[in-house]
Amino acid sequence: MNRVALVTGLSGQDGSYLAEFLLERDYDVHGLVPYGRRELCDPRCQLHYGDLTDASRIAAVFNDVSPDEVYNLGAQSHVRVSFDLPVHTADVTGVGALRVLEAMRQHRDASGRSPRFYQASSSEMFGNAVSPQDESTPFHPLSPYACAKVFAYWQTVNYRDAYELFASNGILFNHESPRRGEHFVTRKITRAAARIKLGLQDRLALGNLEARRDWGFAGDYVEAMWLMLQHDEADDFVIATGQTHSVRDFLEEVFGHLDLDYNDFVEIDPQFFRPIEVDALRGNSEKARRILGWEPRVSFSELARLMTEHDLEEARAEAQGLTSETPN
Numbered sequence: 038m039n040r041v042a043l044v045t046g047l048s049g050q051d052g053s054y055l056a057e058f059l060l061e062r063d064y065d066v067h068g069l070v071p072y073g074r075r076e077l078c079d080p081r082c083q084l085h086y087g088d089l090t091d092a093s094r095i096a097a098v099f100n101d102v103s104p105d106e107v108y109n110l111g112a113q114s115h116v117r118v119s120f121d122l123p124v125h126t127a128d129v130t131g132v133g134a135l136r137v138l139e140a141m142r143q144h145r146d147a148s149g150r151s152p153r154f155y156q157a158s159s160s161e162m163f164g165n166a167v168s169p170q171d172e173s174t175p176f177h178p179l180s181p182y183a184c185a186k187v188f189a190y191w192q193t194v195n196y197r198d199a200y201e202l203f204a205s206n207g208i209l210f211n212h213e214s215p216r217r218g219e220h221f222v223t224r225k226i227t228r229a230a231a232r233i234k235l236g237l238q239d240r241l242a243l244g245n246l247e248a249r250r251d252w253g254f255a256g257d258y259v260e261a262m263w264l265m266l267q268h269d270e271a272d273d274f275v276i277a278t279g280q281t282h283s284v285r286d287f288l289e290e291v292f293g294h295l296d297l298d299y300n301d302f303v304e305i306d307p308q309f310f311r312p313i314e315v316d317a318l319r320g321n322s323e324k325a326r327r328i329l330g331w332e333p334r335v336s337f338s339e340l341a342r343l344m345t346e347h348d349l350e351e352a353r354a355e356a357q358g359l360t361s362e363t364p365n
């Protein structure tokens with residue numbers, strides 16, 4: 038019989054890559070998705086409308102699906118937006134994880150077995166802690182989003198300790214792809230650069246260009262999620278490349294690939310600054326490499342190139358009138 042996975046946030050970047058990864062391994066994949074959000078959902082998945090604010094709906098989906106593995110990827114995941122929507126972010130991103138854990142605790146079958154649980158924890162939890170950050174680095178969250186993720190992290194640990202549930206945290210550093218939402222900085226840059234190259238746009242407004250991030254490829258990172266749930270015991274793992282680059286480095290890489298100079302097009306707009314910034318992140322994923330055998334495959338330059346090439350194709354289609362000019 039096929040194993041059954043339930044993925045919250047199936048319609049997001051990570052959900053879509055994870056679904057493909059699981060389908061290739063013959064899982065039956067079910068997704069909890071907000072009504073009307075099915076853009077990135079693989080048609081082979083079974084969708085259940087619902088969201089992380091609705092505990093009764095989550096319980097009903099658990100009863101319908103009886104999952105073997107649960108991946109909690111759903112969240113309000115934009116750090117800048119979390120300053121405008123702090124209560125909503127706490128509800129979805131923080132308490133949402135607790136609602137899933139609670140459904141899981143109550144869903145033990147007759148033999149006392151419950152599903153394995155993966156929590157999408159985030160490098161944002163570290164704030165401005167000294168680099169490189171690893172599993173022993175203390176958290177100091179600097180946004181409502183990061184505070185919500187710290188809450189969810191500790192709830193996951195608490196359910197593991199208190200109820201002996203198999204519950205693991207993946208502390209993932211930034212991970213990007215052509216499926217990344219257009220309001221995150223890498224995709225905003227690749228999309229704009231491609232449109233500038235084809236004369237569809239002439240300016241790109243950004244915030245802090247000096248922030249440094251450890252950027253990997255989302256397709257590599259979903260494998261780590263799965264490996265965590267195949268391991269013989271639940272644990273917490275940092276997933277990162279170990280390399281750090283600034284937003285300016287990413288601009289140079291992308292515009293350089295298109296034979297353009299970003300200085301001719303980029304303008305700084307204060308609306309894209311955050312009330313407080315995480316200046317520099319660089320992860321040490323030695324534990325995951327040693328225990329799970331995981332390692333990233335796509336380098337920073339390759340990531341920038343593959344995202345740029347994808348967005349160039351999209352811009353060409355747009356220039357030919359095949360797609361709408363309005364970003365979704």
Ligand code: F7E
Nearest residue numbers: 114116159160161210211220221222223243244245248309
């Ligand atoms: O910003 C700077 C911005 O929004 C990266 C989420 O997936 O990764 C992500 O969080 C950096 C920041 O990602 C713009 O100030 C400059 O320093 O792409 P981002 P993030 O905030 O690092 C972590 C691991 C998560 O868990 C989150 O869910 O880029 N930046 N100018 C800008 N950022 C944006 N969005 N837009 C700008 O115009």
